[in-house]
Amino acid sequence: MPSLVKFKYYSNSIEANRDKQILASHGVESFIANEQTIQSDWLLSQALGGIQLQVFDDQKAKAEEILRDFHENEKLKLEVEHTISNPDFDFVCPNCGSNHLYRDENPGGLFGVSLLLLGFPLQAKSHIYHCYFCDNEFER
Numbered sequence: 001m002p003s004l005v006k007f008k009y010y011s012n013s014i015e016a017n018r019d020k021q022i023l024a025s026h027g028v029e030s031f032i033a034n035e036q037t038i039q040s041d042w043l044l045s046q047a048l049g050g051i052q053l054q055v056f057d058d059q060k061a062k063a064e065e066i067l068r069d070f071h072e073n074e075k076l077k078l079e080v081e082h083t084i085s086n087p088d089f090d091f092v093c094p095n096c097g098s099n100h101l102y103r104d105e106n107p108g109g110l111f112g113v114s115l116l117l118l119g120f121p122l123q124a125k126s127h128i129y130h131c132y133f134c135d136n137e138f139e140r
Helices: 013-025 035-040 042-048 057-073 109-118
Strands: 004-010 030-033 051-056 101-103 128-131 137-139
Touching (some): 004 057, 013 030, 013 035
Antiparallel strands (some): 004 051, 030 051, 128 137
16 A cells, blocks of 8 residues: 655645645646645754645656656746736837736835835835746836
8 A cells, every 4th residue: 555655745625636736637636745834933943844735655656757847837928818908008019019018016115114104004105027928027
């Protein structure tokens, strides 16, 4: 009877669950160990060896191949049109000319400083944009 082996280690459960789903979609059964423990007390992560993805020892080679293929092809570009009608922005990416853009909405320094000094956050609009088509990041 095959036994479970530690296959891969993760620092967060999102990546572990993504890989578990990828393996399941290819017919490889896997299990996640230590997920709930580390989510409730992340300081235990080092002591427990992180979140572990486990597979049966007779399927380990197949699982390695499936995840290697996925991660090699993960960087493929989105299969979308280069431009869209009525975009939110009236400019294009300086790298590829696409208008598939989104604004970086991560809070900047003003957010933290205003929260510390005023007690409530102020968020300025970001001038950093990302292109879905070529992954270029630029300021405008």
